[in-house]
Amino acid sequence: TALAATMKELDLASYLKEEQKTEIQSFLLLQASVRDQKKLLVENGKLKTDIEQLKVQLKEKQRRRTAKALFSPAPPPTPTDSAPSTPVNQPAPPAGATAAGPKNPPPPSSHDRRDRQSRRKRGERKVRPSSDGLSLGAEPNIDVSRLNLRVGRVLGVRRHPLAEAMSVQEVDVGEDAPRTVVSKLGEKTPLEELQGGLAVLLCNIKACKVRGVVSQARLLCCSVSDDCSELLAPPPGSTPGDRVTCLNYPGEPDRELQSKERVWELVQPDLQVDSKGVANYKGCGFEVKGKGLCRAPSLTNCIIR
Known part of the structure; x- marks a missing residue:
């Protein structure tokens, strides 16, 4: 009986050791899994940061390309639109002749007649040089002063009926009736906290269906x-x-931003929130005159869109 009891004790001890080994292995596997998850989270965060930087660089390149296309000089006039040159073999006028040409100008050539007839069919007119010398070198002024930015109060907010990632706000901007705004604020944004709060709106964009x-x-x-x-x-x-x-950018905003001028697309890359949380354009802070600066509630060093 003593030997049997001893054998039972040995079997129990070996069983307990196996259980301990199993538990230790499970713990080590769980710990390795947690480490892998943390590593993946860190890598995902770095990837998101890299993607955002690439997006900003791409927007900057697109802005420069568009600005270059807008401000590139016009092509030289075609020979048909320019003034006729003096033939090489034509003799010089006599000393007593006046600067005025002959009373009866020469008839237009067949090429000029065909060109004029084709313009009439297309409904075009011959481009004449502008008499205003200043208008030739003038370039459109594209900066934040052309944006009509206004303070608004969110009166109501709801999810978009056809898009879960979007929301619809009714916003009072000091007009007779509130404006309807469709926004993509992100699924994690608590919509109920927006109601009754103040916001900044771009009010001179063209209304469109979303x-x-x-x-x-x-x-x-x-x-x-x-x-x-x-x-x-x-x-x-x-x-x-x-x-x-x-x-630093005074001036009255446009009545409505024209899509062909791409004002918002050219200005938006320079709208930033600095390290102090202040919204600015090229380092100049957004302000409501006499009341203070516009800020991000909690974010810093980010873009404004």
Whole structure:
């Protein structure tokens, strides 16, 4: 009986050792899995940062390419549009002759007649040089002063009926009726917290349909990524309708931004939030005159879109 008891004790001890080994192995596997998950999270964060930097670089290249195309000099006039030159073999006029040409000008050539007839059929007119010398060298002024930025209060907010990632806001911008705005704020943005709050809106864009809902303005958001964004906040004491300006860029905004001029696309890459959380354009802060600067609620060193 003593031998049997001893054998049972040995079997129990070996069983306990096997259980301990199994538990230790499970713990080590779990620990390795946690390490791998942390490593993946760090790598994903780096990839997101690299992607955002590449997006900013791509936007900057597109902006420069568009600006180069807009401001490139016009092509030289065609020979048909230029003034006729003096034939080489034509003799010089006598000393007593006046500068005025003959009373009866020579008839137009067959080439000129054909060119004029083809223009009439197409409904075109011959381009004449402008008499205003200043207009030839004038370039359109593209900066933040052309944007009509206004303070607005969010009266209501709801999910877009046809797009889960989008939301629809009713915003008071100091006009007779609130404006409807369609925005992509990210799925993690709590919509109920937006209601009643103040925001900054771009009000002179052309109204357009977004998935069946007409959007009449654009909410400015501070954004690190598509999933991490928040509304740009005006200074305390602002009221709906207050204009947001930059001190170094005075001027009245456009009545409506023309899509062919791509003003928003050219200005947007220079809209940033600095390390202090202040919104700025090329280093000049956004302000509501007499009330203070516009800021991001919590984000820093990010873009404004």
